[in-house]
Amino acid sequence: MRQVGSVLWPKLRVLQVYGANTGVGKTIFSSILCRAFQKHFPKVHYLKPVSTGPLEEADDSSGSGGETVVVFTQTLTRYDQTHDMNIKAKCLYQFSDPVSPHIAARSSKESVTDDSIRAVLHDELSSYATSEDGIAIVETAGGVMSPAPSGISQADLYRPFRLPVLLVGDHQLGGISTTISAWESLHVRGYDVQSVALFSESRYDNHSYLKDYFAERDVLAFSVPPPLERHSNDAEDARAMQEYYEEAASSSSVAAFSSQLLQNHDKRMADLQSMSTEAVEAIWHPFMQHSERSKDTITAIDSAYGDYFATHTTQQALATSQNPTTSLIKPAFDASASWWTQGLGHGNPRLALTAAHAAGRYGHVMFASAVHEPALRLAQTLLTNMGNPRLAKVFYTDNGSAGMEVAVKMGIRAAAARNGWSADDEIVILGLKGSYHGDTMGTMDCSEPSIYNKKEPWYTGRGHWLDFPQVKMRKGRWIVESLDELKTSLEGEKTFDSLDDIFDFQKRTDDYAAYKQHCDATLAELVEKGTKFGALVMEPILLGAGGMMFADPLFQRCLVDCVRHHSSLATETQPQHGGVSLDWTGMPVICDEIFTGLYRLGRFSASSFLGVDADIVANAKLLTGGVLPLCTTTASQAVFDAFVSEDKTDALLHGHSYTAHPVGCSVANESLRSMMKMEREGVWDGFKGHWSSSGESLEASSPDHQAGDVWSMWSEAFVKAVSHRSQVDSVFALGSVLAITLKDPDGKSYASKAAYEMRDKLLAGAPGEEWVIHSRVLGNVWYAMAAMTTTRDTIESLEEKIFAALE
């Protein structure tokens, strides 16, 4: 699949000309600028990617505002016979119907997709990038939000390139409003609008107002007089027009703009190339041993769009310095989904507008004893859609770590209250080995001692952690690796025909019995020793940061059953609600779905894979679709009630200033709405077809499980093929996640560098490759995940690159 993105060539300046409206003079300004730049550059390119109207009669009354190459060329040739013409004009798509491109495209035989326009434009611009200095002016059609052939707006069509923009403002009555709004539409789409240009017009004086307005926003606005009215095509008229263009092109305003444009180009290059060095100087990076840091190990991210970063690296700088036709910026697939947060594509204009709407409606409003619509609706959406009748109350924090601190406080305080434990009692959590719940002290204490925490003076592991069987594909077969402790039916490893079968608990009664015996015995022993368990804390299905491990869902299900029904843990419970007890027994069950929830594994709720109704669930990351931090901790009524008394100090005295910030809640509402809509509309059905269970009946073989529910965006065939590669130990895929465990010669896991080579190879890419893969590793595990909007096409291209890298 072709993937083109942001470009920056050292010798080729590119300027995109947008219009605040149709008929504001984009072509005239383009023409003036071409003339002005003739003085600077041996070659000036004028490019109109899409034009409508018949070539021979294009004029201002055509559907596209008559801004066609013909008009442009006429302008140049008719009024400029004296000049040495070093201006090349070109149109990429020409529709004869003089209407808006989206209408013209309908009646045209040519099929023009956004991708094809982008690819052709990219190639055309690439062909201009030489070792000679040059400039290209790319003129859009109509206004900023005017539809392109596919119906998408101009601003959205060209957004992947994120070219520097000149916005031609509207000099007419009402033009102040249309100019500012057009600028805002470009601004919220992440464009760098360097300048606003418009005709000076004494009656409305828009240009005076707009110069001041934009100066305050660090945007240079300038004006030139409007062109003369044409009376005829005679020689005198032509001379007058030539004079007009000459004067405009050599005016001080245009000179100031030109000089700024050239400076900005140089500054952008310089900034991009110095960013890594400056970062080394000013930044303390997360999770990094800085002895390994240098400017060469830092990726500068210029912007991002859809699945891709626009990246600049030292390697890229070198490639460009050796060959100026190489862009300094390269698209890189964001394979860590920006640390597992990305869900709906980078630079998503709907999420950007949603964020701005909330910021415009509220800013932040404090949440103590208060409520606002975005937070209320989000809480209700979560409670309704988790499919867990226990859950009743939503608590807000700012990130997963804080939200898990709250979850643990909730759990252990509820357990302490019911068991009559005091704050002096040593209360611990029950967890799984390799769990990871965050970096603040309380959540660090929920993980067993490891290299993440062993040098932290205040770390105190407060728990008991069980080993668990893992699901893997190895040499083409799905297996569940057993535990050393399990000397029963599951000894060694067990093979399954499909991933779906592993989730079909009704067919696995023997395994369940073995697990139950093991968990019961372990619990009994611990409780007998006097261990006070405040909560079971667990990441359902996937243990993420601990090393991307796929837990046997049956084991996790069984563990919850044991915890809830183990005789030694029995405590008095609350009365039943409507026949079904929604109260916790044994200990509160906390599901950390920060990584796994909200469709990362293909479902709204990750614990639904287990058929488990948790007492407390934490969500974050995908919650806001990959825009900004927010976390929810959702609890049962019984847990909530444990904090209610007449004494203020019994309350959960926890809260952050930005608790339930409306911007985050609004973006979360929009993200969830989008993903739920995608699920409803079957957007992911194409992926499901690539999994072996898809051919089967969709009837449930057990109440919690439907065949076809377990699927991944990565095809099963690909996973199988990968599992046969010689350097691969095992692999799995679920939802958008793919994890490949590489064989490590030294037997190390987190400390291993086996996956680094793969990561570096994918980021470097093959010579001339159009896009590369930016990924993160966890020890010897190389993993990748997609956004929920990533297409099958893109996944296929990724599969090819990944497969090739495993050679």
Next chain:
Amino acid sequence: MRQVGSVLWPKLRVLQVYGANTGVGKTIFSSILCRAFQKHFPKVHYLKPVSTGPLEEADDSSGSGGETVVVFTQTLTRYDQTHDMNIKAKCLYQFSDPVSPHIAARSSKESVTDDSIRAVLHDELSSYATSEDGIAIVETAGGVMSPAPSGISQADLYRPFRLPVLLVGDHQLGGISTTISAWESLHVRGYDVQSVALFSESRYDNHSYLKDYFAERDVLAFSVPPPLERHSNDAEDARAMQEYYEEAASSSSVAAFSSQLLQNHDKRMADLQSMSTEAVEAIWHPFMQHSERSKDTITAIDSAYGDYFATHTTQQALATSQNPTTSLIKPAFDASASWWTQGLGHGNPRLALTAAHAAGRYGHVMFASAVHEPALRLAQTLLTNMGNPRLAKVFYTDNGSAGMEVAVKMGIRAAAARNGWSADDEIVILGLKGSYHGDTMGTMDCSEPSIYNKKEPWYTGRGHWLDFPQVKMRKGRWIVESLDELKTSLEGEKTFDSLDDIFDFQKRTDDYAAYKQHCDATLAELVEKGTKFGALVMEPILLGAGGMMFADPLFQRCLVDCVRHHSSLATETQPQHGGVSLDWTGMPVICDEIFTGLYRLGRFSASSFLGVDADIVANAKLLTGGVLPLCTTTASQAVFDAFVSEDKTDALLHGHSYTAHPVGCSVANESLRSMMKMEREGVWDGFKGHWSSSGESLEASSPDHQAGDVWSMWSEAFVKAVSHRSQVDSVFALGSVLAITLKDPDGKSYASKAAYEMRDKLLAGAPGEEWVIHSRVLGNVWYAMAAMTTTRDTIESLEEKIFAALE
């Protein structure tokens, strides 16, 4: 000062009509809607707040697009002689010059400010709110962003009301673009745009495209045919026009819109009134004992603008039910600055656009081994402007609590490394009593045992906390209350002529000597006992959540000096950088400036009041101007270097998914830029004039101190007056913060309810009061703080209300 805000009367529907451009038919649509609503309501109001052009010849060529009351009334009267006219039309401001209002206003004698237009509009609409059902249509001038008389845009002028909006779209060539952009400009300003209406026009077919486009955004778009061209004013023409209006008004599109408008009005009321009940159902509130929660104790915040919330309470619902001319929504000054975060006004369009720009340019991009412009620039801005040469590296987290966890990890790990302590050693922090650094476990452990943490099973106080002398104004005199332990020169309390004198350390050498003796002795004793101090952790000047205490800055300064130079703490330090050692001695000094920094107290850096260069500084809250969470922890090179080795596990293995999220960093850059600009331009000089030191020379009497540097937005005269109120124990003000300690009959502090009455009284307001005060309390301390953009006028009105409430 008049303060008008969002309004919602049960019987009066109000619709604001905006135009995507001039000349798109706002007046015609208003007219059609007035006719349509005649069927529903006994009274229909048409209101044009500002109109330009001479009354007798207003037409479409006038500067305001001719949308004047005259045209409107002509339209109604000329073509509608048959109707029983129950439509009342009115214009509030009429400028005779037929140009844009901002130009017309210049040449007019009448001075028209935004505030006056808002007040007059508010009063006019209020007069329509009766016990009878009615509707008012408020037509704006020009396009959405067209300038009002003051030069501000239409959308910004009317934003405080946040009326439901009908946007009249543009049916002309290019109108798709201008309509969408206009909608976006309204959307990012927090408006509820309920509908888009435009003329159907077969050539460009904008209406078909826009109907689909807006349907996807849950906005109803509809169209009616354009009016006929007028040929003359003869009877036939008139009859044709009458027919046109009749048909349009009774069309199914308009009927659908009308019915939606009425439903939305009812739904908005119902939602607003049920929000508190629903919140009780679905939300777990921060810092609340929920036995005290009911729908009556929850404030519903409909929106916010500038300094004010638009609030709805049970009390307001009652008032409205008794009298339908009372709005269901009332402006309430946000006196907690939304939990101390608010700095640049709620609903700030620049911050909203900045957030959207970053979301559009990046979304989130992960920060591990990466860098992006907003994070880099923010780090550099902080390093440059803190005025602290020690600071060298910036670490990002999502909120103050997480950022302080990082600060403490940095500090104690650096201390452990230098002192050769192992992770098993018990390392503690040195702090002040009543400190508060956050709610995650690691920061809770930095506070001494208190009601905040005593019931938390995992809480372990890890520190030693010193008592400290406090600054207060009592009975008109500035005092420093001494400590019981200090049996020296500061015994009892000491009086100062001005707050400024308290900060003039050079004049307080005796006090310093007494403090030094005390601190040195305490430290010596603790170190002798074997206490291993990992860091001094301190909120400079103001201890916030612990009870809003004003620490004697000289004591804090002295404590730092002692810690850094105490012989028993001496450790080997790094070599000096350029003659001045930037390395820490004794123990790293951590300044928690999350609340006090970034201008909350009037200065960029709060520790600058102490003349102290901290080794680690945490910033949050005001950092993002009150929009969304972000925190920075800035550290010295020496602290950073303690984590650098060849061993990955020596690194600070901390990081959150949304670390350095570009949206937060961008908003922070814009917030800091704005506040630094305000400081540079002397925006706060007016406030400084109300402080006693202002008349003095600005020459420094000591290197760290300039007279006039210590000031508050609250006037000293007011603070003095408050201090004399009988129920007031003491009071202080600094920067934007005011804190009043009320006498508590039972001698309780945090558990006291003395300030609750004051809070409730201010929120209820006097009968008929236009706006009230929403505040939070800390035990017996009632406090208020302003945004950095709050005007002296507003502060004066607040001072009056607060003073009155203390009667």
